[in-house]
Amino acid sequence: MTSGKATINLLRTGVPGLDEVLGGGLPEFSFNLIAGSPGAGKTTLAHQIMFALATPARPALYFTVLGEPPMKMLRYQQQFEFFDSEKIDSAIRFINLADDMAVGDLDKVMGRIVAEVEVHGPGLVFVDSFRSVTLASQNEGGSFVSLQQFIQQLGILMASWQATTFLIGEYVTEGDPNPVFTVADGLFWLRQSAQRNSIVRKMEIMKMRGQPTLPGLHTFSISKFGIQVFAPPSFTVPPETGSMSPGTGRLLCMGVPGLDEMMGGGLPHGYSLLIAGPSGSGKSIMASAFLIEGARNGEMGIIAAFEQRSNRSRGRGMVELIKTGRIGVVETRSSALSVDEIAMQLITEIRRLKATRVVIDSLSGFELALAPTFREDFRESLSRMVTGLASTGVTVLMTSELEDRYSDLRFSPYGTAFLTDAIIVQRYIELDSRLQRVLAVVKVRARAHSNELRLFHIDDSGIKIGDMLADHVGLLGGRPTRSQDQQSDAVETGDG
Amino acid sequence: MQTETKSIAAIVVELAAQGADAGRIADIAISTWQGVYAALSRIIGHRGIAALYKRSLYLTRADYPWLTAEHEDGLEPGKFTALHTALLQQTSSNAAAAHVALLQIFHDLLVSLIGASLSERLLRSVWDKHSTGLAAQDSTQ
Numbered sequence A: 001m002t003s004g005k006a007t008i009n010l011l012r013t014g015v016p017g018l019d020e021v022l023g024g025g026l027p028e029f030s031f032n033l034i035a036g037s038p039g040a041g042k043t044t045l046a047h048q049i050m051f052a053l054a055t056p057a058r059p060a061l062y063f064t065v066l067g068e069p070p071m072k073m074l075r076y077q078q079q080f081e082f083f084d085s086e087k088i089d090s091a092i093r094f095i096n097l098a099d100d101m102a103v104g105d106l107d108k109v110m111g112r113i114v115a116e117v118e119v120h121g122p123g124l125v126f127v128d129s130f131r132s133v134t135l136a137s138q139n140e141g142g143s144f145v146s147l148q149q150f151i152q153q154l155g156i157l158m159a160s161w162q163a164t165t166f167l168i169g170e171y172v173t174e175g176d177p178n179p180v181f182t183v184a185d186g187l188f189w190l191r192q193s194a195q196r197n198s199i200v201r202k203m204e205i206m207k208m209r210g211q212p213t214l215p216g217l218h219t220f221s222i223s224k225f226g227i228q229v230f231a232p233p234s235f236t237v238p239p240e241t242g243s244m245s246p247g248t249g250r251l252l253c254m255g256v257p258g259l260d261e262m263m264g265g266g267l268p269h270g271y272s273l274l275i276a277g278p279s280g281s282g283k284s285i286m287a288s289a290f291l292i293e294g295a296r297n298g299e300m301g302i303i304a305a306f307e308q309r310s311n312r313s314r315g316r317g318m319v320e321l322i323k324t325g326r327i328g329v330v331e332t333r334s335s336a337l338s339v340d341e342i343a344m345q346l347i348t349e350i351r352r353l354k355a356t357r358v359v360i361d362s363l364s365g366f367e368l369a370l371a372p373t374f375r376e377d378f379r380e381s382l383s384r385m386v387t388g389l390a391s392t393g394v395t396v397l398m399t400s401e402l403e404d405r406y407s408d409l410r411f412s413p414y415g416t417a418f419l420t421d422a423i424i425v426q427r428y429i430e431l432d433s434r435l436q437r438v439l440a441v442v443k444v445r446a447r448a449h450s451n452e453l454r455l456f457h458i459d460d461s462g463i464k465i466g467d468m469l470a471d472h473v474g475l476l477g478g479r480p481t482r483s484q485d486q487q488s489d490a491v492e493t494g495d496g
Numbered sequence B: 001m002q003t004e005t006k007s008i009a010a011i012v013v014e015l016a017a018q019g020a021d022a023g024r025i026a027d028i029a030i031s032t033w034q035g036v037y038a039a040l041s042r043i044i045g046h047r048g049i050a051a052l053y054k055r056s057l058y059l060t061r062a063d064y065p066w067l068t069a070e071h072e073d074g075l076e077p078g079k080f081t082a083l084h085t086a087l088l089q090q091t092s093s094n095a096a097a098a099h100v101a102l103l104q105i106f107h108d109l110l111v112s113l114i115g116a117s118l119s120e121r122l123l124r125s126v127w128d129k130h131s132t133g134l135a136a137q138d139s140t141q
Helices: A042-053 A070-077 A098-102 A106-120 A130-140 A147-160 A179-183 A283-296 A316-323 A339-353 A363-369 A378-391 B002-017 B022-060 B069-074 B081-088 B092-114 B116-140
Strands: A031-036 A060-064 A092-096 A124-128 A164-169 A186-195 A198-208 A217-223 A226-229 A272-277 A301-305 A327-331 A357-361 A395-401 A422-431 A434-444 A453-459 A462-468
Touching: A031 A042, A031 A147, A042 A060, A042 A070, A042 A124, A042 A164, A042 A186, A042 A226, A060 A106, A070 A092, A070 B022, A070 B092, A092 A106, A092 B022, A098 A106, A098 B022, A106 A124, A106 A147, A130 A164, A147 A164, A147 A179, A217 A339, A272 A283, A272 A378, A283 A301, A283 A316, A283 A357, A283 A395, A283 A462, A301 A316, A301 A339, A316 A327, A327 A339, A339 A378, A357 A363, A363 A395, A378 A395, B002 B022, B002 B092, B022 B081, B022 B092, B022 B116, B081 B092, B092 B116
Parallel strands: A031 A164, A031 A186, A060 A092, A060 A124, A124 A164, A272 A395, A272 A422, A301 A327, A301 A357, A357 A395
Antiparallel strands: A186 A198, A198 A217, A217 A226, A422 A434, A434 A453, A453 A462
16 A cells, blocks of 8 residues: 555756766655855756756746856856756746845845746746845844745745745854754755865765665766766666676686686676786786787777877787777776776676676776875775675676785785685796795685685796796795705705 | 848938938937836846946947947936937937947847847847837838
8 A cells, every 4th residue: 555645756867977876866746955155056957957857748847046147157057068048938047136136135036036926837946046035134133034934934835836946045054053954855955075186076965765775975977068067877787787696606717718717717807906016027918918818709898098108009909809809998098087987887887788897907007097085085996896896796806016025925015805705916037036926825715715826937838837936935035945855055044 | 120120220320311310310219228228227227227228338439439428427317418418519420320320239249248039038128118119100200
């Protein structure tokens, strides 16, 4: 028995990502507040929602009060793709209240709003900006109605007229016990933070009655298409690329001879693998081999490249596959990204190509591409992204730059090692007056794998895994020595 | 839009050529301006339209110096009394030319600010009324 309860329709806001953050959409007839500092994108958000929702059957009234001169607003808003001149005066009416507001009489302003609402019967009402209403009421002192009464009246009026309403306002402090906050059903807070030379825009839904909104700050960008909100990757996405759950079934070949055997047969489908190693140790080559092997088996791959490199240095095999579209590239030149933004780009690309193998090369470059403000919670965001990617059913390979430290054994500089299902470590060692490379499979979750430290070298055809150095000890110290029983005149190491 | 301002211009100029007096031209001009005011003031407010009008007068004065500064301040909401008075004092062809120039400059200014398509959208009703309406009126005479 579900009948008898009020049904709340959810409106699609037309802002990519916002409906997800709102928990499905915007409740119809809600009374909302869009707040934030100047330049945060409040008016743009309001316009984008309005142009998406307004139709001749559900017209919108946009009241402009002091604040931004309407001519400027129209001048700049029409630069966005969503701005459709044809809707103006048919589905959307702009009404200027500056002259009523100049008198400072809220009664008069209210009267004007009521009159316009009665004439047009709007389904959507916007009042921009509300701060000027607040200021006007403060200046005036002896108003017949207080601001609180004004807002309450407005709230009641709009609800009874069945109009979804937005008040747009600048609020400097969040702690400000503004009466609007209590009356509002929804509270959109837009922020922009500048750190070093990056500006990051974030949106928070501080309140939305009756809706399971996604908590926290969500980054968004403003482009010529308007606002795009980067909702955290959803974990409920059904795997589109395979019905097997991670770790069961199929093992993926790594494309490096001998490596599959070391990993206990290959990389389990759906796993995430971290390849950590110092600069130049061959992480990217191993990552390329992984994608090329996939393409050889008819799988689609994606590389998210954060290292500044030309196509040439990617290797001929990769370039060819990228050119023919077998491997998609997610490339970012911006230096002010959020993890969610990159995750969304990746997931879009995964869906587009139906990709099964994804490479992130490298986490170190990725971290540099992030806006400084996100670096603090890099680990949390990365964890979210890895989980999000895993939920799409892809197998992920990430590389991570690791400074060789011979005094301790580390796998990643971020403590990201625990996030991944499998880890391969590459290191340099000094041997016979040469700098040699060794690798080891550190972990493959829930699978038996080799524990050997194996020499490897790189030639034109890729990585060649060699033997164990069974007669040496101290490999991880970087300066191995021959075992005592093999050779009596072994050089003594520092720690004896 | 461009063609519509031209058609308004053509009508006024033709009326002047047909011997309509300055009073008739001034009435038509003011009626057009009131239409423009009604269409725009709702959206950009009295101040917004007053500022645009003032700037247009300033630019038109280069060619029609008799549109003097004193006319700039006289814009009461929706009234164009000062413009009416100024036009009345001219020959009908001069008044028609000045009106057309002022309207064109105002229109260009608006287009430069909010773009041609939106300007056309907002002023469509004015052009409809004051070009076809007048043309019909003209033919009945």
